[in-house]
Amino acid sequence: MPHISAEVQEKLSLAIHSHDFLHRLLRRIEQLHRIVFHADTLDVKFLRASAREILIADIVTRHQGGIDGVYFALRAIEDGGRDWQSAIEEYGSYIHNYYTTPLGVLIRRDLFGKSSHFVTPNAGEESAMLTSEKMQGTSARTE
Numbered sequence: 822m823p824h825i826s827a828e829v830q831e832k833l834s835l836a837i838h839s840h841d842f843l844h845r846l847l848r849r850i851e852q853l854h855r856i857v858f859h860a861d862t863l864d865v866k867f868l869r870a871s872a873r874e875i876l877i878a879d880i881v882t883r884h885q886g887g888i889d890g891v892y893f894a895l896r897a898i899e900d901g902g903r904d905w906q907s908a909i910e911e912y913g914s915y916i917h918n919y920y921t922t923p924l925g926v927l928i929r930r931d932l933f934g935k936s937s938h939f940v941t942p943n944a945g946e947e948s949a950m951l952t953s954e955k956m957q958g959t960s961a962r963t964e
């Protein structure tokens with residue numbers, strides 16, 4: 822059973838689409854999926870679902886469900902001398918790296934349950950998309 826309710830997921834999904842900084846982070850994570858996992862051939866909706874789960878997992882685990890924490894983290898990067906686009910890229914890269922490690926995959930599976938979306942390192946060679954349920958028993962193929 823997932824630890825994030827459908828209501829919380831919906832609320833945060835709406836926030837991602839209505840706040841520019843969150844939407845830009847989502848796009849950065851999608852871009853990283855394509856680059857890191859050679860996922861150009863995967864369905865855009867699947868990539869977006871995986872990226873959205875990564876961003877929501879970060880908001881829930883690091884910022885107790887508040888999007889303001891993400892905004893202030895971006896501003897802190899900017900205050901360190903980086904421009905806004907660089908802050909988006911840095912923060913997006915950080916959370917993508919974290920939530921695609923084995924620990925991050927386990928956290929996402931715990932938060933989202935069997936409907937989790939994962940992109941594998943050889944995504945460009947596969948036409949089938951993996952969900953957490955399909956991944957059970959294939960530990961060598963986690964992100």
